[in-house]
Amino acid sequence: MRVGAEFAVTCSNGTAALHMAALALGLKAGDRVVVPSLTFLATANGPHHAGAEIVFADVNPDTGLMGPDELSEALDRADSGDGGPVRAAFPVHLNGQCGDLDAIEQLCADREIAVVYDAAHALGSHYRAGKANERRAIGDGRNGAMSTFSFHPVKTIAMGEGGAVTTNDSALADQLRKSRNHGMSRDTDQFENAIFAFDPNGAPNPWYYEMKEPGFNYRVSDINCALGLSQLKKLDRFVTRRRDLAAKYDELLQPLAPIVLPVSRNAACDSAWHLYVVMLDFAAAGTDRASVMRDLKDRGIGTMVHYLPVHQQPYYRSRYGALELPGAQGYYQRALSLPLYPAMKDSDVNRVVEALSDVLG
Numbered sequence: 001m002r003v004g005a006e007f008a009v010t011c012s013n014g015t016a017a018l019h020m021a022a023l024a025l026g027l028k029a030g031d032r033v034v035v036p037s038l039t040f041l042a043t044a045n046g047p048h049h050a051g052a053e054i055v056f057a058d059v060n061p062d063t064g065l066m067g068p069d070e071l072s073e074a075l076d077r078a079d080s081g082d083g084g085p086v087r088a089a090f091p092v093h094l095n096g097q098c099g100d101l102d103a104i105e106q107l108c109a110d111r112e113i114a115v116v117y118d119a120a121h122a123l124g125s126h127y128r129a130g131k132a133n134e135r136r137a138i139g140d141g142r143n144g145a146m147s148t149f150s151f152h153p154v155k156t157i158a159m160g161e162g163g164a165v166t167t168n169d170s171a172l173a174d175q176l177r178k179s180r181n182h183g184m185s186r187d188t189d190q191f192e193n194a195i196f197a198f199d200p201n202g203a204p205n206p207w208y209y210e211m212k213e214p215g216f217n218y219r220v221s222d223i224n225c226a227l228g229l230s231q232l233k234k235l236d237r238f239v240t241r242r243r244d245l246a247a248k249y250d251e252l253l254q255p256l257a258p259i260v261l262p263v264s265r266n267a268a269c270d271s272a273w274h275l276y277v278v279m280l281d282f283a284a285a286g287t288d289r290a291s292v293m294r295d296l297k298d299r300g301i302g303t304m305v306h307y308l309p310v311h312q313q314p315y316y317r318s319r320y321g322a323l324e325l326p327g328a329q330g331y332y333q334r335a336l337s338l339p340l341y342p343a344m345k346d347s348d349v350n351r352v353v354e355a356l357s358d359v360l361g
């Protein structure tokens with residue numbers, strides 16, 4: 001596997017990857033899972049579809065990441081409320097950056113909570129681990145029980161639609177493959193219905209399979225995989241280009257500080273920059289986000305907001321009640337994603353920054 005994990009189980013998309021990972025943990029209805037609120041819907045929906053209730057954690061308002069403090073606060077809040085045991089945390093490598101993985105994993109190990117990273121933004125990102133500060137690839141199987149990836153067209157590499165879960169745990173990899181394929185198993189050691197499974201001489205019947213838990217059809221097609229494999233060869237080039245473009249933005253945006261600031265950087269992380277997000281003080285600029293986005297669009301520049309805090313979505317709000325998460329709210333209110341893709345030219349970055357500067361007056 002490209003990121004260095006022992007097992008990579010591919011699947012039809014990143015949402016399926018999150019669902020499969022949640023199923024592989026054996027979550028039961030009512031178990032609880034901590035998910036940062038500042039993420040795409042799928043990070044919460046994956047474990048929720050596996051039966052878990054979601055405890056939304058706050059994030060650092062300047063990075064959008066759930067760090068150990070925010071995770072701790074969510075765990076304490078879960079302890080003081082009703083509900084089943086907290087069984088897992090699903091931190092998100094937002095924008096390709098990671099938080100303090102050592103601290104998060106220590107906290108979870110102390111409470112015997114599994115960690116699954118939503119690494120949809122972080123293919124090609126690296127983190128620094130341990131006292132030796134060893135540089136390791138995100139999703140290498142040594143961070144968390146599992147990491148999930150998406151290969152949707154907007155992500156770092158595309159395969160039409162696609163996803164994967166990486167892990168170093170062969171039992172989890174088995175579970176992942178089973179839930180990808182209807183829950184079917186052809187593992188003769190595990191057959192329960194011996195009378196159907198084996199002939200009178202004890203040889204396994206060649207057509208036979210068993211299902212112990214119903215699974216899904218989350219397989220990805222060969223055609224998508226062929227595209228994914230060819231894209232994977234270009235990963236280093238894509239990541240280098242994304243990093244160069246992000247550095248160029250950082251430099252050109254300096255005169256717009258403090259109205260416009262790049263998201264804060266975590267020194268323990270070498271991000272592949274899936275997104276280039278700025279924190280924009282719209283009020284101080286005497287404007288609002290919708291006007292800025294419309295004015296940029298009129299100049300041919302598409303921008304987006306990643307993401308609306310998930311705890312405020314009507315479904316989760318009505319399920320869990322109103323929740324104040326000021327970090328997520330603060331990040332959301334200031335966030336604007338500027339264009340970033342490997343085919344962008346340096347001159348395009350100039351054009352975006354000039355247009356932004358012009359729009360903000």
Ligand SMILES: *Cc1c(COP(=O)(O)O)cnc(C)c1O
Pocket residue numbers: 013014015016039040042043092118120121150151152162163
């Ligand atoms: C894209 C994305 C997903 C879902 O991936 P799909 O392949 O679109 O299903 C999940 N989490 C995050 C953070 C994402 O950006």
